[in-house]
Amino acid sequence: MKISRSEVEHVARLARLALNDEELDALTGDMDAILAYVDQLNRLKTDGIVPTAHAVPMANAFRQDEVRPSFTPEQAQTNAPAPDPGGFRVPRVIE
Amino acid sequence: MSLYDKTLSELRAGLDRREFSAAEAARAFLDRIAATDPRLNAFITVCADSALAEAAEADRRLAAGDPAPLTGIPLAMKDIFNTLGVRTTCASKILASYVAPYDATAFARLKAQGAVLLGKVNMDEFAMGSSNENSAYGPVRNPWDTTCVPGGSSGGSAACVAARQAPAALGTDTGGSIRQPASHCGVVGLKPTYGRVSRYGVIAYASSLDQVGPVTIDVRDCALLLQAIAGFDPLDSTSVDTPVPDYAATLQPDLKGVRIGLPKEYFIEGLDADVRAAVEQAVTTCRSLGAEIVEVSLPHTEFAVACYYLIATAEASSNLARYDGVRFGHRTATAGNLIETYSRSRDEGFGSEVKRRIMLGTYALSSGYYDAYYLKAQKVRTLIRQDFLDAFDKVDVILGPVAPTPAFRIGEKTADPLQMYLSDIFTIPVNLAGTCAMSLPCGFSGTGLPIGLQLIGKPFAESDILRTAYAFEQATEWHKRKAEI
Structure with a gap:
């Protein structure tokens, strides 16, 4: 086994996904098969190879730091499930 | 008309x-x-x-x-x-x-x-x-x-x-x-x-x-x-x-x-016979139009799907963190606290393939696995990209199939995510290399389904593949057929 059910539960917590038992069972099998498949990468020697994060050889992109028009608070809230004047309402964080 | x-x-x-x-x-x-x-x-x-x-x-x-x-x-x-x-x-x-x-x-x-x-x-x-x-x-x-x-x-x-x-x-x-x-x-x-x-x-x-x-x-x-x-x-x-x-x-x-380069890794066993025949016919057409046909090699092709499903899922797990039920999108009706707001909204809102990829990507980025999976995949990505740069020293355009088969039936591959992922074996390497490519019609299967020809160009050389595609299209009639619906 490449991954156990309890590891899958741990990853689900990291990913903030409240998966049910059925989903956790199915994902354990799926992830195990996929991780076994990607293991083939270890057949390649990659010592000293520079990793590619980005395929276009480009350095940092700079621009002027200047004020430009942006969303109003009202525009930013148009899709909010629970808008509040100037913010987004969420359940209490601090008891 | x-x-x-x-x-x-x-x-x-x-x-x-x-x-x-x-x-x-x-x-x-x-x-x-x-x-x-x-x-x-x-x-x-x-x-x-x-x-x-x-x-x-x-x-x-x-x-x-x-x-x-x-x-x-x-x-x-x-x-x-x-x-x-x-x-x-x-x-x-x-x-x-x-x-x-x-x-x-x-x-x-x-x-x-x-x-x-x-x-x-x-x-x-x-x-x-x-x-x-x-x-x-x-x-x-x-x-x-x-x-x-x-x-x-x-x-x-x-x-x-x-x-x-x-x-x-x-x-x-x-x-x-x-x-x-x-x-x-x-x-x-x-x-x-x-x-x-x-x-x-x-x-x-x-x-x-x-x-x-x-x-x-x-x-x-x-x-x-x-x-x-x-x-x-x-x-x-x-x-x-x-x-x-x-x-x-x-x-x-x-x-x-x-x-025009033909990568030998794109004409493998398992390539559908109708797809192979249509692509080989396209090679003949290109030769008759004046192209020089050269064999090339993209030796790391077989590793591309594995490489992709680590890099793409890792990036996806990060990108899709924004769907948390707070600023926009679905919010669960049943959360008692903030963590439940996040995790239930996401569980209710995402479909199973999206969850599968978020999970795989989160795992590949998680502490203790980052080097073995994500960093390894990024290094393999370098090798795949270098394959293309080496091939483009010899040729202007690379030609091959787009997909190993014509369209499959609805429901045929849904039970096995890996089988579904492998249908992208000839397209994924191009994204990892970051270069340009296109598909255009080059024939039909015995059952009347269209077959596409893939032309891959050098970075920012969209003109090369468009020129090649246009000449091929002018010499053939495939693009004039219409689906009867």
Whole structure:
């Protein structure tokens, strides 16, 4: 086994996904098969190879730091499930 | 000939000659959508009223003698592009009622040039899939055979053009999501070089791989639509500030002096016999047009799918963290605290393939596994990219199949995610290398399903593949066949 059910539960917590038992069972099998498949990468020697994060050889992109028009608070809230004047309402964080 | 059968270029000419109005064109496509979409499910949202209003505005501009290049041209957008005031779902329940407060740059450019938005087309949820079966709004059906998939993730973009519900559409391609559905639906689809077209306002899946591109009936239309969207955008710092050539001007009917490479790794056992025969016939055609045919090698091809499913899922797990039920999108009704708000909203809102990829990507990035999976994949990505750079020392264009088989049946591969992933084996390497490639029709299977030819070009050499595609298209009749739907 490449991954156990309890590891899958741990990853689900990291990913903030409240998966049910059925989903956790199915994902354990799926992830195990996929991780076994990607293991083939270890057949390649990659010592000293520079990793590619980005395929276009480009350095940092700079621009002027200047004020430009942006969303109003009202525009930013148009899709909010629970808008509040100037913010987004969420359940209490601090008891 | 019905108005809806016309190519983008033919519509442009007809509008300019006043043979029909923009309103008549828009109505013809809206009627076509109404008549055919119950069988195809290509559209998630049809913009009938706003399309007619935009067409009326286009007619005023035409009457004033002041048309822009796309004035009055009806188009469809994959539902991954943010469109001001029009619902953008990304084919997910989590964005079921999301209405973007701004336009994606690619769409803004089409709009500024006068295009009329017919609607937002179906796709795999968050562009994750190869069959369009992962949409929360139901699968799209292939116009050539409605028991088959159209391919994915831009399945709606390809199907709507194949069915002449729109003369052209935009899609996105992260691992083949424009080229594979274009191949399965018998239309032209181009994935530009990473950085050629702005990704601003395109809902992100895997940011180092995602790229916007056109889906059209023929190669000339592909060049015209690419022209309309290509170029640097200050709002996307990964778009590249390099001049955009006149693509239509590079189209010519022969291939004299063009060196075409055939990668031996793309003609493997397991390649469908009809696909092999069609691609080999295409090689013969290219040779007769004057091209020099050279064998090349892309030795790391077999590792590309594994590499991709670590890099793409890692990026996806990070990009999709924003769907937390707080600022936009679905929020659960049952949470007692903030963590439950996040985790239940996400569980309720995402479909199973999206969850699978978020999980895999989270694992690949998690403490203790990062080096073994994500960093390893990034190093293999370097090898895959180098394969292409080495091959392009010898040739101008690389030619091969788009997909190992023609379109498969709905439901055929849903039980086994790995089998589904392997249908992208010839398209994924191009995204990892960051270069450009396109699919165009090159034949049909014994059962009448379209087969696509893939042409891969050097970085920012879209002109090379368009020129090759155009010459091939002029010498063949495949693009003139239409799906009967």
